[in-house]
Amino acid sequence: xxxxxxxxxxxxxxxxxxxxxxxxxxxxxxxxxxxxxxxxxxxxxxxxxxxxxxxxxxxxxxxxxxxxxxxxxxxxxxxxxxxxxxxxxxxxxxxxxxxxxxxxxxxxxxxxxxxxxxxxxxxxxxxxxxxxxxxxxxxxxxxxxxxxxxxxxxxxxxxxxxxxxxxxxxxxxxxxxxxxxxxxxxxxxxxxxxxxxxxxxxxxxxxxxxxxxxxxxxxxxxxxxxxxxxxxxxxxxxxxxxxxxxxxxxxxxxxxxxxxxxxxxxxxxxxxxxxxxxxxxxxxxxxxxxxxxxxxxxxxxxxxxxxxxxxxxxxxxxxxxxxxxxxxxxxxxxxxxxxxxxxxxxxxxxxxxx
Amino acid sequence: xxxxxxxxxxxxxxxxxxxxxxxxxxxxxxxxxxxxxxxxxxxxxxxxxxxxxxxxxxxxxxxxxxxxxxxxxxxxxxxxxxxxxxxxxxxxxxxxxxxxxxxxxxxxxxxxxxxxxxxxxxxxxxxxxxxxxxxxxxxxxxxxxxxxxxxxxxxxxxxxxxxxxxxxxxxxxxxxxxxxxxxxxxxxxxxxxxxxxxxxxxxxxxxxxxxxxxxxxxxxxxxxxxxxxxxxxxxxxxxxxxxxxxxx
Numbered sequence: 263x264x265x266x267x268x269x270x271x272x273x274x275x276x277x278x279x280x281x282x283x284x285x286x287x288x289x290x291x292x293x294x295x296x297x298x299x300x301x302x303x304x305x306x307x308x309x310x311x312x313x314x315x316x317x318x319x320x321x322x323x324x325x326x327x328x329x330x331x332x333x334x335x336x337x338x339x340x341x342x343x344x345x346x347x348x349x350x351x352x353x354x355x356x357x358x359x360x361x362x363x364x365x366x367x368x369x370x371x372x373x374x375x376x377x378x379x380x381x382x383x384x385x386x387x388x389x390x391x392x393x394x395x396x397x398x399x400x401x402x403x404x405x406x407x408x409x410x411x412x413x414x415x416x417x418x419x420x421x422x423x424x425x426x427x428x429x430x431x432x433x434x435x436x437x438x439x440x441x442x443x444x445x446x447x448x449x450x451x452x453x454x455x456x457x458x459x460x461x462x463x464x465x466x467x468x469x470x471x472x473x474x475x476x477x478x479x480x481x482x483x484x485x486x487x488x489x490x491x492x493x494x495x496x497x498x499x500x501x502x503x504x505x506x507x508x509x510x511x512x513x514x515x516x517x518x519x520x521x522x523x524x525x526x527x528x529x530x531x532x533x534x535x536x537x538x539x540x541x542x543x544x545x546x547x548x549x550x551x552x553x554x555x556x557x558x559x560x561x562x563x564x565x566x567x568x569x570x571x572x573x574x575x576x577x578x579x580x581x582x583x584x585x586x587x588x589x590x591x592x593x594x595x596x597x598x599x600x601x602x603x604x605x606x607x608x609x610x611x612x613x614x615x616x
Numbered sequence: 617x618x619x620x621x622x623x624x625x626x627x628x629x630x631x632x633x634x635x636x637x638x639x640x641x642x643x644x645x646x647x648x649x650x651x652x653x654x655x656x657x658x659x660x661x662x663x664x665x666x667x668x669x670x671x672x673x674x675x676x677x678x679x680x681x682x683x684x685x686x687x688x689x690x691x692x693x694x695x696x697x698x699x700x701x702x703x704x705x706x707x708x709x710x711x712x713x714x715x716x717x718x719x720x721x722x723x724x725x726x727x728x729x730x731x732x733x734x735x736x737x738x739x740x741x742x743x744x745x746x747x748x749x750x751x752x753x754x755x756x757x758x759x760x761x762x763x764x765x766x767x768x769x770x771x772x773x774x775x776x777x778x779x780x781x782x783x784x785x786x787x788x789x790x791x792x793x794x795x796x797x798x799x800x801x802x803x804x805x806x807x808x809x810x811x812x813x814x815x816x817x818x819x820x821x822x823x824x825x826x827x828x829x830x831x832x833x834x835x836x837x838x839x840x841x842x843x844x845x846x847x848x849x850x851x852x853x854x855x856x857x858x859x860x861x862x863x864x
Contacts, residue, residue: 315692315693315860335697340693342690344686347687348625348687351628360691362621363621363696364694364695
């Protein structure tokens with residue numbers, strides 16, 4: 263697959279504070295990649311490096327096949343984290359100005375501006391000053407400006423940050439529509455559900471690198487722990503459920519299955535239905551992406567000199583632990599080193615230097 | 617073309633925000649306080665020659681603060697590039713100050729025209745004045761946190777202070793210094809004061825409008841060259857630094 267984003271061994275520090283330490287990343291054309299990471303992990307820094315706002319200390323960034331980022335500026339759309347725009351303008355004026363900065367003129371510009379305003383549902387308020395817009399409307403405007411030049415690559419920084427649930431829903435729905443246009447999406451977020459709904463692949467950032475990458479589809483299997491809320495469950499039914507396995511816990515009118523499996527879940531549901539119990543809701547008690555995130559962050563907080571590199575550049579579900587200093591584990595070849603014993607230690611939380 | 621559009625964009629924002637009221641009120645006050653009395657052209661250019669640099673300090677500071685906001689990321693991420701962004705800010709401030717000067721000139725011409733003021737005289741005085749406005753605006757841009765990191769700004773400010781040091785290090789203080797230090801200080805003052813000469817002579821030229829010698833034209837050229845150099849330095853520095861807009 264052609265790499266739209268190809269980043270190799272990227273380092274960036276602010277003074278003495280290292281933010282990126284040998285980051286590698288490849289995102290293919292038409293792919294939607296989500297980057298998760300704690301605050302200060304360097305997600306926004308990475309986007310600003312890709313936009314050429316910041317200069318890397320070391321390493322290389324190639325976007326759309328070139329390292330000369332100024333040449334492909336018009337092919338990259340950017341949705342910033344904070345909805346800060348020039349409030350003195352109306353939405354239409356603002357987009358027309360931005361279009362003119364990008365070289366759009368005349369009827370073509372008017373047509374594109376109207377098209378994007380329609381896409382984000384702002385046509386009716388297009389002539390209102392931005393100062394009167396809600397946060398959700400401003401974020402939709404942000405999406406419109408990012409799409410204005412019909413970019414090949416969209417860099418999106420925390421798209422639902424600061425929005426209420428309705429605004430978040432609207433933005434996610436909108437970005438899902440945008441995905442249909444076959445742009446390559448690079449999304450930084452804190453929210454697992456955004457990754458779940460918008461991304462093909464997820465990367466988790468820790469220690470200045472992408473510590474783990476997974477296909478989202480691979481994480482969307484059956485969850486380990488679910489709760490089934492029911493109505494009309496009797497003590498006899500509860501007893502019948504307990505006989506199905508040790509991982510079933512009945513609490514009032516709800517059944518919790520831990521150590522879940524498709525077969526166990528099906529058996530529980532069948533038992534409930536056979537007993538004419540009304541099933542109100544089946545909810546996962548954990549998010550696989552969240553679990554992966556927490557495990558990764560936990561695993562990368564190992565004593566100094568011991569670093570994890572979980573499955574980078576391979577599809578393995580197994581974490582890989584290396585003892586190499588972070589600046590030397592940047593290349594994919596080095597990150598391929600595996601140690602089953604250390605993997606075991608990682609899983610059990612033991613991190614002694616063996 | 618993109619420079620024009622970005623300058624227009626920044627200007628329109630400045631006008632719509634209402635900040636331009638300060639410039640208009642300042643122009644009216646200057647007229648009411650200093651320019652309503654009977655006057656000649658020399659007096660007029662003396663007053664505006666002092667007022668416009670002060671206004672430039674204010675307007676440029678505001679325009680730089682408007683440029684140094686997170687809103688700038690969306691603008692710079694488009695095709696205009698950093699140089700156009702910086703020049704746009706410069707021309708915005710320059711246009712605002714020049715426009716305010718134009719407003720004062722119109723008010724004066726309508727309500728209290730000085731003796732001997734004709735269009736040619738006005739143009740001859742205005743040209744070095746506008747170049748001086750540009751020089752000060754470009755210097756402020758160069759010294760803004762947007763363009764230069766703190767260390768470099770302090771270094772350049774110390775050079776400027778050294779160039780002006782003749783005004784406050786003299787007499788007994790100067791005599792108390794060792795001869796070698798005095799010689800070094802004089803040499804530095806002469807060297808660093810050099811770039812200031814076109815600005816001071818420009819002010820004088822605006823007041824006298826005496827273009828009889830080649831020096832006058834040479835000074836206009838020097839003012840223009842210095843202006844281009846300052847802008848060039850600012851663009852160079854801005855292009856090479858990390859772009860981190862203020863979040864305040």
